[in-house]
Amino acid sequence: MKHINSDSIDKMESRFRANLFNTISGFKSANLIGSSDNNGKTNLAVFNSVVHIGANPPFLGFILRPTTVARHTYENIKANGFYTFNHIHESFIEKAHQTSAKYEKNVSEFEACDFGIEYLNNFSAPFVKESKIKLGLKLEEEHLIKTNGTLLVVGKVIDAYLDENLISTDGSVDLTKAGTVTVSGLYEYSKNI
Amino acid sequence: MKHINSDSIDKMESRFRANLFNTISGFKSANLIGSSDNNGKTNLAVFNSVVHIGANPPFLGFILRPTTVARHTYENIKANGFYTFNHIHESFIEKAHQTSAKYEKNVSEFEACDFGIEYLNNFSAPFVKESKIKLGLKLEEEHLIKTNGTLLVVGKVIDAYLDENLISTDGSVDLTKAGTVTVSGLYEYSKNI
Numbered sequence: 128m129k130h131i132n133s134d135s136i137d138k139m140e141s142r143f144r145a146n147l148f149n150t151i152s153g154f155k156s157a158n159l160i161g162s163s164d165n166n167g168k169t170n171l172a173v174f175n176s177v178v179h180i181g182a183n184p185p186f187l188g189f190i191l192r193p194t195t196v197a198r199h200t201y202e203n204i205k206a207n208g209f210y211t212f213n214h215i216h217e218s219f220i221e222k223a224h225q226t227s228a229k230y231e232k233n234v235s236e237f238e239a240c241d242f243g244i245e246y247l248n249n250f251s252a253p254f255v256k257e258s259k260i261k262l263g264l265k266l267e268e269e270h271l272i273k274t275n276g277t278l279l280v281v282g283k284v285i286d287a288y289l290d291e292n293l294i295s296t297d298g299s300v301d302l303t304k305a306g307t308v309t310v311s312g313l314y315e316y317s318k319n320i
Numbered sequence: 321m322k323h324i325n326s327d328s329i330d331k332m333e334s335r336f337r338a339n340l341f342n343t344i345s346g347f348k349s350a351n352l353i354g355s356s357d358n359n360g361k362t363n364l365a366v367f368n369s370v371v372h373i374g375a376n377p378p379f380l381g382f383i384l385r386p387t388t389v390a391r392h393t394y395e396n397i398k399a400n401g402f403y404t405f406n407h408i409h410e411s412f413i414e415k416a417h418q419t420s421a422k423y424e425k426n427v428s429e430f431e432a433c434d435f436g437i438e439y440l441n442n443f444s445a446p447f448v449k450e451s452k453i454k455l456g457l458k459l460e461e462e463h464l465i466k467t468n469g470t471l472l473v474v475g476k477v478i479d480a481y482l483d484e485n486l487i488s489t490d491g492s493v494d495l496t497k498a499g500t501v502t503v504s505g506l507y508e509y510s511k512n513i
Contacts, residue, residue, distance in 0.1 A: 129487070131480040139491070143374060146491030148375040151453060151480060153407060154495060154502040155372065156346030159410055163499065178371040178383055179348065179467040182341040183334060188465075188472075190371055190381070214346060248323065260344060270463040272381075272474055275374040279381075279472055281465055287324040287344060294322070298332075298339030302347060302504050309347040311495050 150312035155172045157310040159223055159242075160189070161204035161211040161253045167191060169244060169253045170199045171236035175310045185284040186267065187212065192277050199232060204280065208266050209251045209286050213258035216306040220316045250286055259305045343505035350503040352416055352435075353382070354404040354446045355396035362437060362446045363392045364420050364429035368503045370405060378477040379460065380405065385470050392425060397473065401459050402444045404449035409499040415508045444480055450497045453482045 133201075155175040163169045180186035191201055204210045215223040216222065226236040237244050243256025250263045263280030271278055293301050308316045329337065348368040356362045373379035384394055397403045408416040412435075419429040430437050436449025443456045457475030464471055486494050501509045 128481045128483065129484045131482075132441075133478045136378060136477070136480075140511075143491035144378070145375045147480075147487065147493060148378040148477065149372060150491075150493040150495065151378075151455065151477075152370050152372055152380050152405070153349030153351060153480070153500055154347060156348060156429065158346060172368055176371050177345050178369050178381075179342060180383060180465060180470055182338045184468075185329065185337070185341040186465075186468060187345050188371075188383070190373060212345070246324075249511065262344065267467050268465065270465070270472065272373060272379075272461065272463070272472075274460050274474065274476070275377075275379060277373055279465075281467065281475045281495065283467070284329070284341065284344075287340075288321045289324075289344070291322045291404060298336035298341040298343075299505050299508065303510065307346055312492050 135289050146312055148200055150315070154258065154309040154311055157215040157223070157308050158189075158317060159213040159215060159226065159255050159258065161213060161237075161255060162199050162200050163207060163252055164203050165206050169235045169237050170203050170232070171240070171242060171253075171255065172200045173215070173223055180281055186281055187262070187264065187284060188279050188281045190272075190277050190279055201278070201280070204266055209276055210266070210282065211250075211254045212254045212262040213255035213262065214260040214305065214307045215316070216257070216259060217308055218306065219257055220308060224316070254288070260287075260293070260300065260307065262287050289300065336362065339505055343508070347502040348512075350408040350416070350501050350509060351382075352406040352408060352448050352451065353393050354406060354430075354448060355393050356400060356445055357396050358399050361426070362428045362430050363396055364419050364433065364435060364448065365393045365477065366408070366416055367404055373474055377473055379458065380455070380477060381474045383470050383472055384506075392402065394471070394473070397459055400444055401455055403459070403475065404443075404445045404447045405455040405457065405485050406448035407453040407498065407500045408503055408509070409450070409452060412450055413501060417509070441479065447481070453480075453486070453493065453500065455480050
């Protein structure tokens, strides 16, 4: 087995290190986060860092770097207080990934990447029409991770939309049936069997 | 599409709600966290909440509930300062999951669930012999999530062990080749293609 230590990590070429440590923790969830500012200007961004915080009541977190392209998502969440998680499925991996490209603040990735916008039951943030599993969240708390300036954003799930036939009798959601994908690193999407 | 709102969430049978919200966020990583106390007593526990925090330097986080079975892991990490992440592969899903059963403090899940202990290069926490991808971490910071009392534990990756042939020329780790699995909810493990 190859041993990589702090010394060799420091000396790695930066793209190589980024790829290594974005993949080495295992498969990740793939979600599109929908948000909008107080003027109704929408934003959509792919995130692979959604993490389960609790089930009763239901809380989910995600990690973001406020200094990158993700800052539009953060600004919107802070301004609006509500946002959405939308599953990425096999059928639209490419355009979902395209939301990670750099767009100007006045460009909505919903339009730029050809996603349908859905507003459901007066929830103030936009859902993705193409997603078969979508969640509406209310911002609950945030934590600054001092060591590298990233943020953990925690939200409470207050709405969920999915086909009834994806829910088993015990409550479990059949993600394989939904065609939900996982991501390894930043761009390797795969399906599960 | 079925609409689940805060009202219906509150009224759900608790096991149904737990299954629903443990699966609805998408596929999760599956890792065994190895730790030991200051007397060398080891502990091993399955976690599906590992989340990427940063690549340079490499940081990973995970969520734990200090009041559950996971508290041994937490006590050890606080006492020792170091711990390990070990990938779960297809070949040992069942015994990996078995580590989530309740054991007394004086029972090591390494023995109870038949895992080999490996100590590598004087790192003070135990690695899992059977894992093809293993990481040694140093505790960096922790954040109490007030809304439900869970903790985000952030560690710096200071050692990584894996077969050289799992690393692509661009640094990406081939998780499918390694046979690393994902988990949906608390017990549905699956492989990727």
